[in-house]
Each structure stands twice: as C-alpha cells, then as structure tokens.
Amino acid sequence: MEIAESMAPPLNIAVIVKLEPDFSEGNVSYNSDGTLNRAETKSILGPHSAIATAAAFYAKVKYGAVISIATMGPPIAESALQRAQLISDAETLHLYSDRIFSGADTLATAEVLKTGIKKMEDPGTVDIVFSGHRASDGETGQTGPQTAWKLRYTFLGNVISYNIDMKKRILTAKRLITLQGTPDVIEEIEAPLPVFITVDPSYKSVFNTVSLRLASVKYQKEAEQRAQNYKNYLKIFNAQQLGVDSKFVGLPGSPTIVYKVERIPKARANRRAEVIDGSDRQQLRMAAEKIHEIVGRVVNQ
Amino acid sequence: MAASTTLPNTKTTARISENASNSTNQRESSYRHLYIVVEHQDGKPIPVTLEMLGEARRLMDNFNGRYSSSEKVVAVVLGNNIKKLCEELIYYGADAVISVENPNLQYPINLIDTKVISQVARDKICASKISPEYSEEFKKPRYMFFSADNIGRHLSATVLTELESGLASDINKLVIEDLEIKHEHKTKGQLVRYEKTLEMYRPDFSGFLWTTILCLDNRNPAIQREYHPQACSIIPGVFAPLQRDPERKGVIVDFNPELEQADKAVKVLNRQVTKSPVDFDSHKAVISFGRGIKDAPEDNIKLIVQLANELNAEIGVSLPISKKPYSVSEPVSSLYLNPDRVIGTSGRKVAPALYVAIGVSGAMQHIAGMKESGFVIAINADTDSPIKDECDIFIKGRMEDVLPSLIEELKKQKQAMEVHE
Secondary structure, three states: OHHHHHHOOOOEEEEEOOEEEOOOOOOOOEOOOOOEOOOOOOEEEOHHHHHHHHHHHHHHHHHOOEEEEEEEOOHHHHHHHHHHHHHHOOOEEEEEOOHHHOOOOHHHHHHHHHHHHHHOOOOOOOOEEEEOOOOOOOOOOOHHHHHHHHHOOEEEEEEEEEEEEOOOOEEEEEEEEOOOOOOEEEEEEEEEOOEEEEEOOOOOOOOOOHHHHHHHHHHHHHHHHHHHOHHHHEEEEOHHHHOOOHHHOOOOOOOEEEEEEEEOOOOOOOOOOEEEEOOOHHHHHHHHHHHHHHHHHHHHO | OOOOOOOOOOOOOOOOOHHHHHHHHHHHOOEEEEEEEOOEEOOEEOHHHHHHHHHHHHHHHHHHHHOOOOOOEEEEEEEOOOHHHHHHHHHOOOOEEEEEEOHHHOOOOHHHHHHHHHHHHHOHHHHHHHOHHHOOOOOEEEEEEEEOOOOHHHHHHHHHHHOOOOEEEEEOEEEEEEEEEEOOOOOOOOEEEEEEEEEEEEEOOOOOEEEEEEEOOEOOHHHOEOOOOEEEEEOOOOOOOOOOOOOOOOEEEEOOOOOOHHHHHOEEEEEEEEOOOOOOOOOOEEEEEOHHHOOOHHHHHHHHHHHHHHHOOEEEEOHHHHOOOOOOOHHHHHHHOOHHHEEOOOOEOOOOOEEEEEOOOOOHHHHHHHOOOOEEEEEEOOOOOHHHHHOOEEEEOOHHHHHHHHHHHHHHHHHHHHHHO
16 A cells, blocks of 8 residues: 555655635626726635645545645735645645735745745655646746756756655656647656656645545544634745845846736737627527538538 | 835945956856747747747847847747758748757657756857857856747746746837846845846736747945846747748757666656637637626627628637636636637637627737637727727627527528528
C-alpha cells in the first residue's frame, strides 16, 4: 500500500492561490458596456486555485503530505485560504499582506510568494509547489512559472496527473501540450524533487483503491473541522516580517506598468448581415433552408 | 498585472531632465535587436512562429528607417536537426538565426530551455556575429517575443525572471514609440522621455478592454534599475506571416550551450498524440453559445444540444461560459461549461462551413477564433451586439423563442428531403 511509503521523509507541499472575482451568476456584475463591475462583484478562491489545491490534497491522501497554502492579498484574502483549507486539509495558511505589495505586476508578486515559500522551509524544505493554470481576472499565467524560477525549482506546466517515487524522490507527471495547428500531445516527464507544478484545468484526482478512498474521507472530515477554526492555522506576514526588500515588491519592484486602458475599437465589419425576425416563421424557414444547403447531406448520415 | 497604477501624465510641455537624457545614451547601447523564441515540432515551425517573425519584420523595418539600420530581427531556435528550419526562418523574415542544436534539446523542457535561451540572450559573441558594432557593450536583447501557448507562456515567464525584466502576456497589437512618461515610482513624478518603447496591447478577459503594458527602466534614483528586454508573449493567429521569400539573405550563428549534468535528470519519457473529446475540426458545423443563455441556462443548453444533434455539429462556448457562471446540473456543467470548448484567442480557432453563434455578443477575442468560418448565423436579441458585423444572417430574437421554431423547421425540411429521396 502506497500510504505505507510515509516511512520515507514526509512530503512538504505548498500551494499558491489567489482571491479572484466570482464569475458565477448572482455574484458577478457587469457594466452596461460588458466590462466587469469590480465594486459589485464578490470575490472567491479562484477556480484554477481550487484545482491546484485539489491536486495537493491528492498528495496528502496518497503520500501523507503536509500542506501549506499561501496567498498575497488584502486581509479579505483570508477567505480564499479558508476555502483552500477546506479542500486540502492544509496544516498551515500563509497570508502575505502589506500596503506596499499593492499594484504589483506578476514579477513583483512572484518575489513575495518566493520569499514566503522560503519561510516554510523549516523544518523541512518544500518538495512541491502547486499553482493554478492562470487567474480568472488577470489571465496571464505568469506568476506560477516566475515564482518557480525565483525558487530555482524545476517547472512543469499543464500537469494532468502525477505520481511520486518517495524513495528516490522523483516525480513523474503527465502534461497536456496543445499547440496551434498541431495535434494535442500528452507528455510523460520525470524530474527529481523539488518541482513546481501548474495544474491543467482538466486535472482530476483519482482515488482508485478502497484505502485511498477511506483516507480521502478521513482527511475531508479533518479539513471541515480545521476550516471552521482556520484562524488557528493562519499566519499573517507583512513586508517586514517576510523580510522582502521593498525595492523588489509592489509598484517599485514591478518592471511593467499599465500605461493606458481603452475600449477596443469596433473592428471594421467583416460581413454584412441579413437581419431576420426570429418570430417570423417564413423567414426562419429560409434560414433553415440555407443551413441545409451548407451542411448538405451530412445531416442525413 | 499592475491593475490600478497611477496612469502616467503624457503632457509634452514640461521640460525633460537633462540627466535622464544623457544616461539614456549609455543605457541605449547595451540593449540591441529583437529576439524571437521559435517554436517548432520536429523542425516544422508552429504557425505562430512565422506570425511573430512577420510582425517583428514590420516593426523593425520601421525601426531601421527611423532609428538605426543595424538592429536586427533575430530568431532563436533550439532543437535537434534544425538546419533546414533555420533557413526557412530567414525566408520568413529573420535577419539572423541563432541555432542551438543538441540532442538534449529535441523536446521542449522548461528548465533546460530557460537556461539555454538566457545564455543566448546574454551572449556577446552571438551579438557580434549579428552586428559587430554593438558587440562590446551588448548586454541583452532590446525586445523579445514568445508565443502565448502551452510552451511559450511558461518559457517567457521563466526566461524573463532569469533575465530580471518585465513581461506582458497575450498581446495582439504592438507599437514602438518614444514616450514621455510621468510616473510616481518609475520617474519619481518627473517627466522622462523613454525612447523606442514597446507598447504592448493586451485584450482583457472580457474582450472589450485593451490594456497597454509598458516595461520601463526605473529612472527614479531611489530604485534605479534597468529592465530589458521588453518582452511579451503573442497570441497565436493574430499577426500575418510574410510571404516566403527564398531570395532573402541572413546569417545563421551556431551556439554551443553549457548544459549542467543535473539538468539532464529532467527527462521526457514518452509523448503520445491525443484527441481532445471536443472535436471541432471534423464537423462541418459548429454551434457556440455565450452569456445569452442566462435566463434559463439548463433549458437553453438543452435546446442548443438539440440543434447540434440536428446539424451533427460540435458545441463551443465563449470564454465567460468556461468560468461556469451559471448553476446548472453537474453533467451539463462539466460537459459544456468547459474551458476545452472555448472558441477564441483563449481557446481554439475554428473554421467550419457553418458557424452558429447563439447568445454570443462577439467580443474581439471570440471573433478571432471563428472569423474564418464559411457561413455565420447569429441568434441574438440585441441588434447592437458586435456579432452582427461578423455574421451573414442575424436572427433577431431570444433563443428561447427562436430555437424551438428553427429546430422544427430544420426537422420538417429534413423529412421532406428524405421522402424526396
């Protein structure tokens, strides 16, 4: 049984997560021009962060890993940590929160996260860091790999499943590679720990033995209790407590700036539409005829 | 992304500090050329590579005329058996190709590729073979382009971390301009001229806003720092490649990387082609839906599935739908509110004979993914939606009303055709 492999040194895992706008119905608010109304939109643990957290939970169930969750953000980002604890049964929650962090671009954010993950290194080093595919609001997907490189960890992106040889401390992962104009490829890659993984949106944990399923239920129960008292597990660090250099974080530490924001001008019309009234049967009949003409005999196959 | 920085004041009337101008000249000489990181599979370029070269050529032709003729478009290519590819890159617009040929570079591995590309980017000897006059003072490229895909997105982030500079992702418009910037941190509130600055335009997740990102040196004495290269990842399918021209001449420079033994422990064990369960390419018709389903998401998706069955069509979605904005039953959610179905710059590009956009407003990012379709029908209640300018038939109405009638008409006609046969 693989759980017995916990005789090997324990596996330390960190997950970096983000509090993001909640794009679900009833919580998201759009301005009349189609842009996001940030003031009226609620915030939640980002969906990709949730998947990364679930990937960490897999290591807890399978290898008895110890989990720390970290985020950089304002004090309300605690709620993202609590939610992530509920998913992963994390032992420790880290919030990096300081006014001087605000306005950071991805590189300056990575500097804070790297420093925080290094803080987790006692008693043992962090063996795997997980992060989400990308944030739903920023959508750059840069912060993960930038943090990885600052940590000097081997970076593996778009991971859809993984296994660890606990004795040899080697991780084997499957990655989904989709490139323009080429067939998708699933690549199997191995790397010695430590590694940094961004989890593909299609990742799903599979607990395919009775013992894994039992362990999963046990940890889920524990997670519910822990998350109810999440503040007992929460450590909050400001810039000074983290020991970051103020020149490398926040706005001063950001190579990039937002120079301007504008509405994307309406593109020149590529086609001239024939407008028809959807309640007019005669016109719909003509549209249906056109459709049949185009897709032709395919519909009869 | 710095979401809420103070926007710089770009007034041109104020006097620009003399010191800032002088030091510009010293800084200037250390950063040269536009480097493009090539993506290919077994020596065949991924289309975005040629698209990047095309845009780089247009930008640098302009740059060469305006500023200096000795800065080049440099393609950087890693791999095994890439001789032919290097020549092709010149035919498609590169002035120079830095070729790193090594059996360990057959497949992209982030760790090794990051180290090799960073070595190349700092290499004075390569730079001297491309343009001897800058070789002494050369430190790093002035600009750098990557592709915004599964490989380039991550590679750009790790390389630019190693090179300690800034990065903008998912760019679809680029301009090189001299800008006068006044910024609380970058210039300590002074008006400073930044020459040859790359304006990197990035559509936001809504598809309605364009954010221009700049990567700027800190000229504020308290936090003085140089940030080069100015780098970005470029959305595939946006820029047009040049016509292949085998008469084009260029220089190919071989580079021998230093690979550490430890890095070779990261190994590709196996690669297998897989088929996505969502298959746009083998269907004649694609039906996509967007936020217009909102009044009755579950029922509307059922109607859309009916229409898709009727037309033997694959189903796609707009980007906001992949964020699961509506509460629907779990099977419907995991099957349809799914990132794998996104059509547009954040997903897949499709070009079916028939494209039916249902309740899709037509944000630019979505249009980029479907504009090459043969015939486009939109069903939408709002005649002001941008999709109206991108379709051939615009059926005005709520999908709840239009779809049942349309499906009925299609069925009737199909029966008639079958009887006829």
